[in-house]
Amino acid sequence: MTLFDVYPLFDINIVKGKGCHVWDDHGTEYLDLYGGHAVISIGHAHPHYVEALSRQAATLGFYSNSVVNTLQQQLAERMGHACEYEDYSLFLINSGAEANENALKLASFYNGRTRVVAFSKAFHGRTSLAVEATHNPKIIAPINANKHVTFLELNDTEAARAELAKGDVCAVIIEGIQGVGGIRVPDAAFLRALRTMCDETDTVLILDEIQSGYGRSGRFFAHQHAGIRPDLITVAKGIANGFPMGGVLISPKFKPVHGQLGTTFGGNHLGCAAALAVLDVMETEHLVDNAARVGARLLEELRALPGIKEVRGEGLMIGIEFAEPAQELRRRLIFEQHVFTGASGTNVIRLLPPLCLTTDEADEFVSRLRKAMV
Ligand SMILES: Cc1ncc(COP(=O)(O)O)c(C=O)c1O
DSSP states (O other), X not given: OOOOOOSOOOSOOEEXXXXXXXXXXXXXXXXXXXXXXXXXXXXXXXXXXXXXXHHHHHXXXXXXXXSOOHHHHHHHHHHHHHHTOXXXXXXXXXXXXXXXXXXXXXXXXXXXXXXXXEETTOOOOSSHHHHHTXXXXXXXXXXXXXXXXXXXXXXXXXXXXXXXXXXXXXXXXXXXXXXXXXXXXXXXXXXXXXXXXXXXXXXXXXXXOTTTTTTTTSSSXXXXXXXXXXXXXXXXXXXXXXXXXXXXXXXXXXXXXXTTSOOSSTTOHHHHHXXXXXXXXXHHTTXXXXXXXXXXXXXXXXXXXXXXXXXXXXTTEEEEEOSSOOHXXXXXXXXXXXXXXXEETTTEEEEOOOTTOOHHHHHHHHHHHHHHHO
C-alpha cells in the first residue's frame, strides 16, 4: 500500500524536536516558526510533557467514556480556571473539525434552527458541517453542499445585522483570528456587535479558537481582546502539544442530554495527561504573557522591514503579506535559512511558533528572513 497523495510535501524528514527547533534525518537543525501548524504550544519534547505522557502510558493509556475519568474532570477544572470560563463545561473530542461539528450540533439542538452564518476566508475544518462553513468551494464535496451556510464579509456589521434579523439563523461561527484565511483579525467592535445581535435573536455565537486560542494571541483566547463571551468556544491544536485532542467549551445556557454527544476516543487518559501537562507548563513558564511580549516585538520588527506589503496578527499568530507570491521565499527560508514557516494563499507567510519562542529566537528569525529576502 502507498499513501493517498493529498499533500504537496517538502522532501524533509523531521525526526527530532526540542523547544523551538527541529532536526531532520541528516542532522540539519531548523528554527520552527510554524509549530507543526500551530500545534506545538509549549515547545517540542518538553521534559515535563514527556514525563507526564510516559507515566500515563505506563499506567493506563485508555479506557472507555462509560466510566468516570478523573483526568477529564481535572482538565475541565484547570482549563476553566486558566481561560477564565470557570462556569462553562467541557466536551472533549479528538480534532478541530470534530469540535466545530459538535458545537454546530449543540447550537442546532438548542434553538432548533439549521442556518449558519460564517465569513469570507473562513476555515473551520474538513468534515460535514465544518467544511460547509469553510469558505473554499474546492474542498466542499457535493455531499457536503447542503445550503446551511451563508457567507458574509468579515467586519460587515450591517450585513450580519440584516441576516440575523431574519430570526432563523442557528449559529454564527467565526475564528478568533482567521488563520488559513491569511491572519485576519476581526474588529473588536464587530465581535461585540455580533454578541449583541446573537443575544437579540437567540442565535448561538461560536468562536473557533482552534488556531488562535490557547494563548497564541497573547490572551488565552483571541476573542478576549474584544471583551466578549461567546456561547460556545472550540479548541484543538495547542491543547495537547501534538496529542490529537479537541474540545468545546459550553456556556451554562446549554443543558446536557445523555446520548446527544459522544465519542470513543475523546478525552482519553493519554490525551488528558498531555493536556494537563500543557496547562502546567503554560502556567509555570507564563507562556501566554510570553506570546504577548515576544509577539509584540516580532510584529514591530517585521513592520519595520522593507519589501513587505502588510504585517497582521496578535501575539505569536502573525501573517506577513507580500505584494507578490511568497512560495519561493518560503522555500528559501526552509532550504537555505533552515526556518519553517506556514503559508496562506500565495502571498502570505504565516508564523505560528511554539509559545515559548524567546526574543533571541524571534530576532534570529527576522535576521534569517532578511537574508532570504535579498
Ligand atoms: C480555525 C480552524 N478551525 C478548524 C480547524 C480544523 O482542525 P483539525 O485539522 O484539527 O480538524 C483548523 C485547522 O487548521 C483551523 O485552523
